Amino acid sequence: MNGTRTWKKLTALLAATALTAGLLAGCGGGTGETQNTESGQPDPSPSQSQTAETRTVTDMSGVEVEIPAEVTQYADAWMAHNEVIVMLDEAEGLVATVQTPQSAAWMYFVQPNMYNALSTFGDEFNLEELVALEPDVVFASNEELRDQLASVGIPLVNVMFTNYDEMKQSITLTGEVLGGDAVQMAEDYVAYLDDVLAQLEELVSSLSEEEKPTVLHGNSVYDLNIDGSNTIIDAWITAAGGTNAAAEVEGNMQTVTMEQILVWDPDVIITGTKSEVEEIMNDPEWAGLTAVQNGQVYTNPKGVFSWDRYGVEEALQLQWVANLLHPELFNIDIRTQVKDFYETFLHYTLTDEQVELILNAEAPQ
Amino acid sequence: MDREYSAVQTAPDPVQPSAYLHDYREKRKRAVWVALGFLAVLIAVVCISFLLGRYPVTPDTVVRMLWYKLWGLSGDWTTVEETVVLNIRLPRILAAVAVGSALSVSGAAYQGIFKNPMVSPDILGASAGASVGAALALLLGWSTAMVQASAFVLGIGAVALAYTLSRSIGRGNNMVLLLVLCGMVVSTLFQAGVSIIKYLADPDSTLPEITYWLMGSISKVGYNDLAYFLIPYLIGVIPLLLLRWKLNVLSFGDEEAKALGVNTEQTRVICIVCATLLTAATVSISGTVGWVGLMIPHLVRFLVGPNYKAVLPLSLLGGAAFMLIVDNFCRCMLAYEIPLGILTSIIGGPFFVLILYQRKGEA
Numbered sequence: 004m005n006g007t008r009t010w011k012k013l014t015a016l017l018a019a020t021a022l023t024a025g026l027l028a029g030c031g032g033g034t035g036e037t038q039n040t041e042s043g044q045p046d047p048s049p050s051q052s053q054t055a056e057t058r059t060v061t062d063m064s065g066v067e068v069e070i071p072a073e074v075t076q077y078a079d080a081w082m083a084h085n086e087v088i089v090m091l092d093e094a095e096g097l098v099a100t101v102q103t104p105q106s107a108a109w110m111y112f113v114q115p116n117m118y119n120a121l122s123t124f125g126d127e128f129n130l131e132e133l134v135a136l137e138p139d140v141v142f143a144s145n146e147e148l149r150d151q152l153a154s155v156g157i158p159l160v161n162v163m164f165t166n167y168d169e170m171k172q173s174i175t176l177t178g179e180v181l182g183g184d185a186v187q188m189a190e191d192y193v194a195y196l197d198d199v200l201a202q203l204e205e206l207v208s209s210l211s212e213e214e215k216p217t218v219l220h221g222n223s224v225y226d227l228n229i230d231g232s233n234t235i236i237d238a239w240i241t242a243a244g245g246t247n248a249a250a251e252v253e254g255n256m257q258t259v260t261m262e263q264i265l266v267w268d269p270d271v272i273i274t275g276t277k278s279e280v281e282e283i284m285n286d287p288e289w290a291g292l293t294a295v296q297n298g299q300v301y302t303n304p305k306g307v308f309s310w311d312r313y314g315v316e317e318a319l320q321l322q323w324v325a326n327l328l329h330p331e332l333f334n335i336d337i338r339t340q341v342k343d344f345y346e347t348f349l350h351y352t353l354t355d356e357q358v359e360l361i362l363n364a365e366a367p368q
Numbered sequence: 369m370d371r372e373y374s375a376v377q378t379a380p381d382p383v384q385p386s387a388y389l390h391d392y393r394e395k396r397k398r399a400v401w402v403a404l405g406f407l408a409v410l411i412a413v414v415c416i417s418f419l420l421g422r423y424p425v426t427p428d429t430v431v432r433m434l435w436y437k438l439w440g441l442s443g444d445w446t447t448v449e450e451t452v453v454l455n456i457r458l459p460r461i462l463a464a465v466a467v468g469s470a471l472s473v474s475g476a477a478y479q480g481i482f483k484n485p486m487v488s489p490d491i492l493g494a495s496a497g498a499s500v501g502a503a504l505a506l507l508l509g510w511s512t513a514m515v516q517a518s519a520f521v522l523g524i525g526a527v528a529l530a531y532t533l534s535r536s537i538g539r540g541n542n543m544v545l546l547l548v549l550c551g552m553v554v555s556t557l558f559q560a561g562v563s564i565i566k567y568l569a570d571p572d573s574t575l576p577e578i579t580y581w582l583m584g585s586i587s588k589v590g591y592n593d594l595a596y597f598l599i600p601y602l603i604g605v606i607p608l609l610l611l612r613w614k615l616n617v618l619s620f621g622d623e624e625a626k627a628l629g630v631n632t633e634q635t636r637v638i639c640i641v642c643a644t645l646l647t648a649a650t651v652s653i654s655g656t657v658g659w660v661g662l663m664i665p666h667l668v669r670f671l672v673g674p675n676y677k678a679v680l681p682l683s684l685l686g687g688a689a690f691m692l693i694v695d696n697f698c699r700c701m702l703a704y705e706i707p708l709g710i711l712t713s714i715i716g717g718p719f720f721v722l723i724l725y726q727r728k729g730e731a
Contacts, residue, residue, distance in 0.1 A: 106570065226577075227587065227705065251703050256576060258705045260587060261456050262423040265448055288455050291448035 060180055063173055064146060064161040074139040074180055078120075080128060081144035082106070083313035084162050087177050088142075089114045090192065090315050090348045091185040098136040099128060110307045112367040113351040130155075140180060166238050167200060170317065192348055196318045200242065203325055206332055207244045216328050217248040219269035219294070220303070220311065222256055225279040225286075227264065230255050235313055243324035244333075245271070261288060268292055271299045271328065275311065277364045301327065305364040306341075307349055319344055323362075337362070399678035402671050406685035410465075413692045417461045420700050423452045455590075460699070461692060463589040463597075463653065468660060468691025470601055470650045472683035474643035475661025476668070477608050480615035480676050481639050482544055485669070489647040489661040492551035492640070496558035497526025498651035503565040503578045515581075516593065516652040520600070522558075523648025530554040531640065543633070584655035584709030586695060593653050604646035607638060608680060615639065615676040657709045659716045660687055670723055690716075 056072040078099035079085050085102045088094050094116040103122045104111040111117045121136065123129070128148070133141070134155050141152055144163040152159050160180055164170040171193045178189025207215075218240045221229035230236040231252030240247045248269035252259060272283060272294040280300050283289050294300055304323060308314030322340055325333040338358050345353050353361070360367060418434070419427050429445050433453055436443045474489045482491065490496060501522030505515040534543065534550040562582070569575040614635045617625045625632045650657075668682040691708075694715055698706045 228576075249703075258580060258585075258587075259703055260422060260699045260705050262421045262452055262699070263703050265423045265452060265456075288451050291446070291451055 060160065060176060062159075062161040062176060063163050063169065066149075066161065068140075068158045068160055070158045070160070070180060071139045074182060076136070076138050077140045077142060077181075078128065078133060078136065078138040079142045080148065081142060081162065083308055084142050084144065084173075084177070085110065085117075086308040086314040086316070086349075087162070087174055089117070089307060089350075091174075091178055091188050092181050093350055094120065096181070098138050099123065099133055101128075107308065108366045109305070109361065113307055113345070113349055133157075142177070142180075164313070165233075165235060167196065167242070167317075170235075170313075171196060174315070188348075192315060192318075195344075195348075199318050199321050203242050203244065203321060203333070206325060206329065207242070209332070210244055210329075212246075215244055215246045216270035217267065218245040218271045218273060218324075218328070219248040219264065219267060220273045220275075221249075222275040223279060224272055224274040225276070225282050227259050227261060228256055229259055229264075231257055235317070236311055239311070239317065239321050239324060243321050243328060245324065245328050265291065269294050270297070271301070273301050273303050273311070273324075275303050275305075275309065275364075277302045302364045304362045306345075306361040315348060316344070395673050395675065396678070399672040399675070399682065402668075403678075403682055403685065406682060406689060410685055410689040410692070413689050413696075414461055414465070417464075417692055417696055418453065418457055420696050421452060421457055422700065422703070423448070425449050425452055459590055459594060460586060460695065462594055463586040464692040464695040465688040466594065466597060466601060467586060467650050467654045467657065468664075468687040468689070469684040470604065470646040470687075471657065471661040471691075472664035472687025473605055473608060473680060474646040474650075476665035476676070476679050476683040477615065477639050477643040478661075479665055480618060480679075481636055481643070482548060483619050483621075484548075485666065486662070487548075488658070489643065489650075490555065490656075491548065492530045492644065493526035493554035493558055494523045494644050494647040495651050495656050496555040496562070498523030498648050499582060499656055500526075500558045500561040500565070502581055502652070502655070503562050503569075506578050506581060507565050507569055507574055509574075512588070513592075516596070519652035520648050523651055524644060526554050526558055527551075527640070527644040527648075531637075543636075580707065581655045582709075583707035584657035584712075585698070585705065585707050586654045587699065587705050589653055597649055597653050600645045600649035604642040604649070605684070608642045608646075609684075611635065611638060612676045612680040615680070619674070619676075655707075655709065657691075657712055659712045660691060663716050663720050664690060666720070667723060 057069045058072050059067050059069050062068050074096070076096050076098050077088075079088055079097060080101055082101055085094070085097075085100055085107070088097055089110060094114050097116065097120040099122075100117070100120040101123050102110060102117065102120075104118070107117075121132070128141075130148075130151060133152075134157070138157060141148065141157055141159050142162050143149075143159055144161070146159075146161065149159040149161075160176070162173045162177060164173040174189045174192055178185040178187075219229060220236050220240065221227075229249045229252065230247075231254050232247060232250045233253050234255050236255070237247045237250065248267040249257075249259070270293050272292075274280065274283070280302055283300050284295060284298075289295050303309065303311045304319070306316055306319075308316055310316045310320035310323065319337075319341060322333070322335055323337050326335055326337055338355070341358050341361060342353050345351050357367065418430050419425075425445075429449060430453055432443055433445055433450065437454065471489055475487075478487045478489055478491055479485055498519040501518035501520070502515050504522075505518040510518065530551040530553070531547065533554070534546040537550070538546040566575060566578055569578055614630055617628055617630045618632060618635060620628070622632045625635075647661075664687040665679060665683045668679050668686055672678045672682060691712075694711050695708060697715070698708050698711055
């Protein structure tokens, strides 16, 4: 649950209700003039963009976007991409985000600069508020805001990715947009990810199809909510030497029937909801599954972002899953890897206890 | 049966009663045949439903399992097969039958109470109230049992609110109209409540849950849920079936009903309470499943005429069979689970139009 955000929204709604009541009460009173006094904002003329130099980048949707030569302030409309920002810029220039301390506890814990950014109301920006914050660019995962933002002189950079090649491209692009040290950091990350993928490729090439366990993954598997093919989840299952048990279903977060799960009979179950491991292990309906009988039911680790979904910790997810599925072939100490990764890429030194919390998908303490 | 007849028999013209009587007997005969037909369809669909599913279990294993289990014997099937048939298919079949019949009966009852064929079970806000209850519970991360309880309580609460409002505004005149208006107001209010909760919900986890719940599904109904459901179900269905002839009397209008010695207000309250219990209990285990409560009573009326003595029990059978057929599509058509509410509309809509076409010119 995300308490603060919920309360913020609720307060706003109450305020709106009060306003309505006020309007109704004042209907006959002719008090219309007082309403305009608070709009003493600065002149709404578009800021420096006309005079300053610009450069052009090609974003993930193939659009050539003209952006200011120097990008110091930006907003991020894609939850997962906020982690890229934490990695490349320590979120220093972030003025507005769709993240909240409740939805990403570790992100705010590891990088307190996140608190300087305005969290949105719901998952969309209030356009006026956004313009008032004067971001140089806005990062997003879709095209919805592009035209609207263009009309107020803010370029939108689409950073969406659905597989590892695109992910590397997207991170390089973000580095390019931010400039300075970010370029090098993006390069380092891409090299790291490449290295992990190369190791895994070698591992997978040595496996026959029978040696690849079937993996069922979902945000809440016990609620019959699973992830199918054409997703980043399918990508890491395959890359780490497994087979997606739910490959015949397409897309993220699909609801299926219990019978269907019994038909798939996965070797390994990974769920995004911690409490479900115990529920699955103890439910007689699930008892017939191979994964349950062998005790192969796990919670997916969750750190700055959920490892299984689109963040930069994908690189850790790959190693964690490969180690889980093929412990004898991919023998690494995942705890050391997590510590090193956080030190190098997320600018934070984790304690041993914190590593355990992340591996168990628990909130920071 | 004899009550209506005796009411008609007092008519002055000696030719008329026998004509009425003839017509009445024809209709009654027809109703019996339709009832037998519905029952046969329902039994057939229940049997077939045991054999349908994504997990392959051979028909003879299913038959053997059910037969052996009935006598408490064990057999040579696997535990997974037993789980599939007894813990997944059986509760789901029971749930579909219960939900379909409850929605149809309460729909038919509401239509009788308000003398309006366009009324559906959510007319007084039961569905909207239950939706708020469930959405709120999901937002607060409560357990499944609490979600159901909260839906049930708020479903009843919404109708109680509508009723109290109408009583306090009205002074005995136009009670039915006022009740419907108050029901609409309460419904709208609670629907706004659902929107607020959806707006507050986390778009990555809670919101999809709420949306999915609102679309309706009986995929997660287990024996425990059914046991709890049985109480309001019986309390709702039995009085309605016993009082169904009074719905006919209500349809004459309040004055005529009073002249016939029926306490209209009391009858109306009893029927509203029962129908509301049914609706709220149904929504609490299955989410909002639209269309059934409106369509099935209509279908029945097309077949046997507007006599509630036949309409109510036939709606019960027809609703059960229809819901079971639709739910079989939900769970078998794709690897995905299709929300029930979507398919009842997609299958129900065209089906309804088809019936309208066939009856063109008749009714």
